[in-house]
Amino acid sequence: MADLKFTDDQASDAEVAAVAGVLGDTNATEHTHERVVRGGTARRHAMRHLLLPALHALQTESGWISRGGLNHVCERLGVPPAEAYGVASFYELFKVDEAPDHDGPVTHVCVDGPCRDGSELVIAQVQAAGGHTHRSPCLGQCERPTAVFIQGRRGPDVVEADSTPFALTQAGNPGLRLLQRMGVVDPTSIDSYREHGGWAALTRVIEMGADDVLTALSDSGLSGRGGAAFPTGFKWRAVREADGDTKHIVANCDESEPGTFKDRLIMERDPFALIEAMAIAAITTGADRGWVYIRGEYPLATERVRNAIDQARAAGMLGADVAGSGQPFDIEVRRGAGAYICGEETALFNSIEGFRGEPRNKPPFPTTNGLFDQPTAINNPETLLNVLPIVLDGARAYRSVGTEGSPGTRLFCLSGHVAKPGLYEMPFGTTLGELLDLAGGATGDTQAILLGGAAGSFVTPDSLDLPLTLEDTRAAGTTLGSGVVMVFDTTVDLTDMCTRISEFFRNESCGQCVPCRVGAVRQHEMMVELTGRNGQGLAPERRELHDDMARAMADASICGLGHTAASAVASAIKLGLIGSPS
Amino acid sequence: MTAVQQPGQSTEVGVTISIDGRDISVGEGATVLDACKAAGIDTPTLCYSDNLTPVNVCRVCVVELEGSRTLIPSCSRPAEEGMVVHTDSERVRHSRKMVIEFLGSGVDLSQADDLNTWADHYGAEPDRYGPKAERIDEEVKIQDDLYIRDYDKCVLCYKCVEACGDDAQHTFAIAISGRGFEARISTEFDIALPDSACVYCGNCVAVCPTNALQFKTEWDLREAAQWKPEEQTVTTTVCSYCGVGCNLEMHVQDNTIVKVTSPNDHDVTSGNLCIKGRFGWQYVQPSIEKR
Numbered sequence: 001m002a003d004l005k006f007t008d009d010q011a012s013d014a015e016v017a018a019v020a021g022v023l024g025d026t027n028a029t030e031h032t033h034e035r036v037v038r039g040g041t042a043r044r045h046a047m048r049h050l051l052l053p054a055l056h057a058l059q060t061e062s063g064w065i066s067r068g069g070l071n072h073v074c075e076r077l078g079v080p081p082a083e084a085y086g087v088a089s090f091y092e093l094f095k096v097d098e099a100p101d102h103d104g105p106v107t108h109v110c111v112d113g114p115c116r117d118g119s120e121l122v123i124a125q126v127q128a129a130g131g132h133t134h135r136s137p138c139l140g141q142c143e144r145p146t147a148v149f150i151q152g153r154r155g156p157d158v159v160e161a162d163s164t165p166f167a168l169t170q171a172g173n174p175g176l177r178l179l180q181r182m183g184v185v186d187p188t189s190i191d192s193y194r195e196h197g198g199w200a201a202l203t204r205v206i207e208m209g210a211d212d213v214l215t216a217l218s219d220s221g222l223s224g225r226g227g228a229a230f231p232t233g234f235k236w237r238a239v240r241e242a243d244g245d246t247k248h249i250v251a252n253c254d255e256s257e258p259g260t261f262k263d264r265l266i267m268e269r270d271p272f273a274l275i276e277a278m279a280i281a282a283i284t285t286g287a288d289r290g291w292v293y294i295r296g297e298y299p300l301a302t303e304r305v306r307n308a309i310d311q312a313r314a315a316g317m318l319g320a321d322v323a324g325s326g327q328p329f330d331i332e333v334r335r336g337a338g339a340y341i342c343g344e345e346t347a348l349f350n351s352i353e354g355f356r357g358e359p360r361n362k363p364p365f366p367t368t369n370g371l372f373d374q375p376t377a378i379n380n381p382e383t384l385l386n387v388l389p390i391v392l393d394g395a396r397a398y399r400s401v402g403t404e405g406s407p408g409t410r411l412f413c414l415s416g417h418v419a420k421p422g423l424y425e426m427p428f429g430t431t432l433g434e435l436l437d438l439a440g441g442a443t444g445d446t447q448a449i450l451l452g453g454a455a456g457s458f459v460t461p462d463s464l465d466l467p468l469t470l471e472d473t474r475a476a477g478t479t480l481g482s483g484v485v486m487v488f489d490t491t492v493d494l495t496d497m498c499t500r501i502s503e504f505f506r507n508e509s510c511g512q513c514v515p516c517r518v519g520a521v522r523q524h525e526m527m528v529e530l531t532g533r534n535g536q537g538l539a540p541e542r543r544e545l546h547d548d549m550a551r552a553m554a555d556a557s558i559c560g561l562g563h564t565a566a567s568a569v570a571s572a573i574k575l576g577l578i579g580s581p582s
Numbered sequence: 583m584t585a586v587q588q589p590g591q592s593t594e595v596g597v598t599i600s601i602d603g604r605d606i607s608v609g610e611g612a613t614v615l616d617a618c619k620a621a622g623i624d625t626p627t628l629c630y631s632d633n634l635t636p637v638n639v640c641r642v643c644v645v646e647l648e649g650s651r652t653l654i655p656s657c658s659r660p661a662e663e664g665m666v667v668h669t670d671s672e673r674v675r676h677s678r679k680m681v682i683e684f685l686g687s688g689v690d691l692s693q694a695d696d697l698n699t700w701a702d703h704y705g706a707e708p709d710r711y712g713p714k715a716e717r718i719d720e721e722v723k724i725q726d727d728l729y730i731r732d733y734d735k736c737v738l739c740y741k742c743v744e745a746c747g748d749d750a751q752h753t754f755a756i757a758i759s760g761r762g763f764e765a766r767i768s769t770e771f772d773i774a775l776p777d778s779a780c781v782y783c784g785n786c787v788a789v790c791p792t793n794a795l796q797f798k799t800e801w802d803l804r805e806a807a808q809w810k811p812e813e814q815t816v817t818t819t820v821c822s823y824c825g826v827g828c829n830l831e832m833h834v835q836d837n838t839i840v841k842v843t844s845p846n847d848h849d850v851t852s853g854n855l856c857i858k859g860r861f862g863w864q865y866v867q868p869s870i871e872k873r
Binding site for chain 2: 004005007067070080081082083084085086089090096339356361363506507508509510511512513514515517518519520521522525529541545548549551552554555556557558563
């Protein structure tokens with residue numbers, strides 16, 4: 001790398017101190033003596049993953065990524081300023097255009113899904129009180145609209161709703177596997193976790209050995225719960241068999257699919273279970289480094305996970321010798337900064353590494369070329385939590401509920417027009433109608449139900465008999481996705497909702513590949529046009545154009561965002577929910 | 583002397599894949615695009631260049647691979663034994679057409695000659711998105727006398743970023759900033775190029791496929807409606823500044839040098855030059871303005 005060049009802009013003393021709070025006193029290049037300079041490419045590479053935390057420190061201190069602040073971070077980390085600016089400008093929570101004209105926090109108000117109704121009122125209230133607002137994509141609090149997240153200035157980020165007492169609707173239900181401790185255990189205490197059965201699975205894994213764990217995982221039929229449903233046993237085995245001195249376990253907690261809040265609740269209410277499952281993954285795959293990448297808008301989840309890691313480390317469940325297994329493994333927490341795309345696994349790797357959160361082309365796959373180009377098992381919290389009952393009770397018991405093609409249970413995030421929105425755990429195969437009944441039934445006259453989030457698809461009330469399994473939803477041309485079940489009654493303007501969904505993808509496309517970058521914009525323009533047609537519907541050639549766009553986006557985009565960005569709108573058109581003359 | 587195996591070269595240790603029903607053998611490490619070339623199949627490319635690492639972002643080179651749910655970029659996908667590839671199926675033609683259409687609906691492709699040939703081939707109709715389709719609409723950035731940036735023509739192929747970065751120059755003056763349709767090639771905070779780390783090697787200009795980056799000499803002539811590529815001659819010579827031996831191609835119009843390039847297949851340069859070879863030719867002749 002050539003010598004870096006900087007503009008004259010200097011960081012303030014406060015910015016220098018804020019950055020030092022993250023980076024300590026180590027620089028990528030150290031001038032130890034007039035003629036002795038220590039540094040080099042390897043050293044710069046080794047420090048680059050600190051770029052995102054350093055940018056967070058600048059944003060919190062100054063309310064933006066100032067020119068002098070960026071120079072300072074780049075100088076300390078040996079990162080070219082143009083690249084760091086490219087990274088900073090990628091994220092919604094970082095401001096790069098100009099210094100803020102105020103010293104206060106910024107209130108982010110969700111404008112998606114069930115929050116859409118109340119968002120403008122909340123924004124008006126905050127502004128009337130002299131506050132500063134930002135219209136935000138889904139904040140992952142869909143069970144308690146209208147969702148609000150306060151981005152702090154020289155102080156912590158706050159979600160006020162986090163202080164309300166939590167109660168699980170299904171509390172006490174003996175069928176709960178993943179949620180059995182939720183609302184019961186003290187999520188801040190490792191002792192409470194142990195009293196509620198915690199660490200038993202880790203102990204069992206050390207007795208079993210990695211091969212038996214992998215066999216149990218494969219036999220259980222566990223597949224990923226993020227949407228792609230990749231077999232977990234296969235993934236972990238591939239990481240175990242991959243060559244590499246350093247291997248990684250990554251918990252993908254960048255939960256950003258509109259309508260999804262399950263992983264937030266797991267981290268907030270049962271964080272030690274996530275840590276235990278990651279330790280099991282480490283012992284099983286031989287990984288020594290762990291990462292929890294949590295979306296930036298989840299302050300309580302971040303606090304609880306950090307606390308759980310500290311307590312687990314103090315108790316010997318993390319560190320040089322995990323629970324006496326001989327396996328070294330420790331976990332670092334990384335905060336996202338507002339980018340839906342970073343939930344895509346390879347984009348998440350780039351984000352941790354200090355690069356723009358752009359997905360990588362696959363192959364090669366993460367199991368061999370993941371984080372830092374090293375073998376990596378990446379799973380979301382729901383998937384990881386399934387490992388605990390599989391290890392403790394065996395694959396046969398695990399398969400005793402669910403279906404042959406979709407064994408076990410599934411978490412569902414119910415929101416919108418149902419009596420009791422919230423998180424529910426049900427065996428695969430439960431019908432959509434049974435699930436809604438469990439949540440007290442739909443309120444009002446149901447017009448449509450969005451399954452799988454913005455990347456999913458709409459179904460009509462005719463589908464209440466649909467068994468919620470991977471195979472049945474696939475056959476019905478829809479998806480379970482991340483477990484979103486969002487109910488809309490007949491008062492909802494679905495054209496408006498679909499326009500917002502298309503705007504969401506327009507804003508969240510990383511911009512790397514042409515089909516997604518341009519297709520998402522053209523789709524949004526088409527929805528705006530439809531809104532302006534006052535019920536005349538879409539002309540036939542416009543429908544054909546949407547089909548053409550959706551096909552190319554699904555076929556030729558790099559990643560899952562582009563593949564699915566047109567699916568919800570396409571399903572609404574196909575079902576006649578939007579676009580038909582009224 | 584040990585024989586160096588080149589990607590795309592057929593050897594005994596190579597792989598055989600089926601392309602449009604024909605078995606094609608290529609060397610280990612060859613891509614599907616290399617195999618298509620070996621089969622004599624012409625493939626549209628935009629972000630691909632043989633002197634850069636493939637980034638597979640434009641998606642115009644996609645092909646259909648049996649067993650793959652989605653189309654795959656031929657430029658970056660290594661050929662694997664037994665692959666069955668289709669380069670002219672309905673799905674391939676559709677996606678290639680749509681990619682060109684999408685680009686044409688948002689940026690000015692009038693000087694992207696190769697792509698326009700393919701647009702005709704696939705029947706792309708960028709106009710069908712209507713007059714309200716948002717286009718990139720920015721002032722041309724003219725910040726020095728050496729090259730201009732016309733972002734209305736930028737397709738975000740990443741080539742200039744790669745050439746400025748670790749594929750050639752290692753200067754890192756530019757990167758992608760922003761996200762989605764708002765993404766742009768940018769210096770930090772969009773500062774002017776003369777204030778940035780730019781060393782004016784012009785290697786970004788050399789790889790630009792749409793003329794969004796243009797030598798100022800070309801820009802001035804085009805503005806004056808005096809750019810006449812059909813009348814230009816290209817003379818290859820060796821740069822006289824140092825002893826490396828870079829080949830220079832002097833593009834001459836009306837007995838005046840109008841731009842300098844270097845061939846991608848030249849052993850020494852791989853198409854890259856430094857500021858002196860690229861821009862330091864005025865001593866050969868009076869400058870255009872002073873004539």
